[in-house]
Amino acid sequence: MTIFGSTLTMNHPVNAETMRSLSTVPVEDLSSALFPEWRIRFVESSSSVEGLQMAPTFNHRSVQLAEVLDLFSPVPAGVIVDCTLGGAGHAVALLEARPDLSVVGLDRDPVALAAATKRLQPFGSRAVVISTRFDALADVVEAGLAGRGPWPKNSEGEPLLVVGILFDLGVSSPQLDDPERGFSYRADAPLDMRMDQREGQTASELVNSIDLDALTDLLRENGEDRLARRIAKAIVAARPIATTGELAEIVAGAVPAAVRRRGHPAKRTFQALRIAVNAELDQLSLGLDAALEVLVPGGRCVVLSYHSGEDRLVKRAFQVAMTGGCTCPAQLPCVCGATPVVAKLHGGSLGATDEEIAVNPRAESVRLRAVVKLEEGQSA
Ligand SMILES: C[S@@+](CC[C@H](N)C(=O)[O-])C[C@H]1O[C@@H](n2cnc3c(N)ncnc32)[C@H](O)[C@@H]1O
Numbered sequence: 001m002t003i004f005g006s007t008l009t010m011n012h013p014v015n016a017e018t019m020r021s022l023s024t025v026p027v028e029d030l031s032s033a034l035f036p037e038w039r040i041r042f043v044e045s046s047s048s049v050e051g052l053q054m055a056p057t058f059n060h061r062s063v064q065l066a067e068v069l070d071l072f073s074p075v076p077a078g079v080i081v082d083c084t085l086g087g088a089g090h091a092v093a094l095l096e097a098r099p100d101l102s103v104v105g106l107d108r109d110p111v112a113l114a115a116a117t118k119r120l121q122p123f124g125s126r127a128v129v130i131s132t133r134f135d136a137l138a139d140v141v142e143a144g145l146a147g148r149g150p151w152p153k154n155s156e157g158e159p160l161l162v163v164g165i166l167f168d169l170g171v172s173s174p175q176l177d178d179p180e181r182g183f184s185y186r187a188d189a190p191l192d193m194r195m196d197q198r199e200g201q202t203a204s205e206l207v208n209s210i211d212l213d214a215l216t217d218l219l220r221e222n223g224e225d226r227l228a229r230r231i232a233k234a235i236v237a238a239r240p241i242a243t244t245g246e247l248a249e250i251v252a253g254a255v256p257a258a259v260r261r262r263g264h265p266a267k268r269t270f271q272a273l274r275i276a277v278n279a280e281l282d283q284l285s286l287g288l289d290a291a292l293e294v295l296v297p298g299g300r301c302v303v304l305s306y307h308s309g310e311d312r313l314v315k316r317a318f319q320v321a322m323t324g325g326c327t328c329p330a331q332l333p334c335v336c337g338a339t340p341v342v343a344k345l346h347g348g349s350l351g352a353t354d355e356e357i358a359v360n361p362r363a364e365s366v367r368l369r370a371v372v373k374l375e376e377g378q379s380a
Contacts, residue, residue: 058115060173062089063304063363064352068166069097071302071345071370078163078296079104079152081141083134083287086172088116088127094164095123102126102152102160106140108133108196112172126152133196134167135283137290163299165291169284170306171195171274173362179244183274185266188245193270193277203273207247208240222281222309223272230254231269244270271307284310288317292341297375300345304368311349311367318344318371340379342371 077100085105120127144151182192191204219228234254251266305311324338352363
């Protein structure tokens with residue numbers, strides 16, 4: 001876990017070369033590794049840094065911003081942990097809407113962290129940015145509340161409690177749009193797809209080593225692709241595969257012409273591999289468990305999913321927490337002693353409005369679910 005001070009400003013355009021060099025760097029050294037030959041300083045204003053270049057630009061339009069603000073508006077004063085900080089769009093809106101809230105923002109992507117750190121600088125100690133995966137959420141909160149890490153504090157110097165948790169899952173627009181990151185089937189680049197290029201297997205390493213059955217399952221489960229077997233066979237036959245362009249072409253060649261006419265044929269394959277490379281579903285399970293644990297009563301957890309596998313997982317985790325894991329038959333009163341931990345804040349899941357989708361096509365697949373943590377003994 002690497003912690004960036006809330007006023008840390010980084011002034012280096014993070015390019016592909018820098019990103020590649022990160023893969024050999026221990027996480028603890030991230031801040032100096034990110035900008036080895038540049039300055040990283042705690043500064044009053046970014047313009048005071050000699051040799052200033054622009055921090056990475058991060059053009060990402062936050063999804064369901066109004067709904068997120070609305071859902072968090074009743075929470076008491078305290079900390080919102082934004083588990084998927086990205087460009088800090090949701091975080092900035094929350095800090096602006098509620099002066100009594102602070103934000104602890106987590107992300108595993110150094111480019112997002114650099115952009116978010118710069119964007120959050122005006123909020124001073126109300127914003128803390130931490131480089132970590134959100135499966136470390138419980139540790140981050142424990143360290144913060146115990147005074148072992150930077151954490152927003154009240155005027156008496158006491159750590160503020162967690163009153164909200166936000167997950168805005170998946171990848172950001174800059175991750176998708178930068179061909180060098182290897183997420184996009186629209187450009188040719190090394191087949192990488194790691195949100196954090198310092199760790200783990202690349203998509204290329206994965207497709208070149210996985211066996212046919214496992215690849216078929218992966219494409220079926222993460223990509224919900226009815227042509228999974230056919231595509232998997234084509235991939236295995238064409239190995240080794242090094243670039244996004246090669247993979248996109250192999251998938252396009254494996255699907256019938258009628259399917260090719262319904263949008264890019266490689267979309268689902270790329271999504272499935274990305275989810276696997278970044279262990280996104282495992283991360284989500286662990287993150288959700290921790291989130292429901294660390295929230296104070298009255299605190300809220302809001303999750304935006306963009307994939308039915310993610311949404312199913314969120315629905316199930318919330319359902320278990322809403323019943324306290326009750327195993328009694330549905331129509332009978334509970335006799336197993338389970339106690340609900342949360343209550344849902346609306347029926348089903350919320351999609352984006354047509355107006356939002358018109359200006360932000362990324363919002364089309366979103367499903368929002370939200371719960372509030374109950375007092376001990378309080379009924380749902
Ligand atoms: C959709 S973007 C968030 C955008 C943000 N809400 C905004 O308004 O700018 C998702 C972000 O979550 C990060 N992310 C995804 N999975 C993560 C994980 N397991 N741990 C930490 N960060 C993660 C990605 O790197 C990406 O920056």
